[in-house]
Amino acid sequence: MSKKCELTGKIPLKGHKVSHANNKTKRRFLPNLKKVKFKSDILNKSLRISVSNAGVRSVDKKGSFDHFLKSAKTKNLSLRLKKLKKTLLSKTA
Numbered sequence: 880m881s882k883k884c885e886l887t888g889k890i891p892l893k894g895h896k897v898s899h900a901n902n903k904t905k906r907r908f909l910p911n912l913k914k915v916k917f918k919s920d921i922l923n924k925s926l927r928i929s930v931s932n933a934g935v936r937s938v939d940k941k942g943s944f945d946h947f948l949k950s951a952k953t954k955n956l957s958l959r960l961k962k963l964k965k966t967l968l969s970k971t972a
Contacts, residue, residue: 889910
């Protein structure tokens with residue numbers, strides 16, 4: 880399983896852990912990922928997606944998973960959600 884948010888595209892960042900003596904060792908800053916179940920009202924499906932906390936808040940702000948998926952940029956979405964967005968847009972049109 881990759882450490883990438885399927886909705887927002889957030890990935891791990893690289894950096895240094897700096898000690899009091901200013902010794903630098905490499906470390907990774909991982910996104911805060913959760914397995915969340917979203918329900919699509921238009922498609923009548925439930926999806927279990929690996930999403931960051933920021934992604935969950937974005938979906939809440941838009942109102943529903945369907946509204947978020949319609950307005951989301953395609954380049955940030957995972958391959959699975961790109962296909963879902965395509966079917967969602969074809970059903971509503």
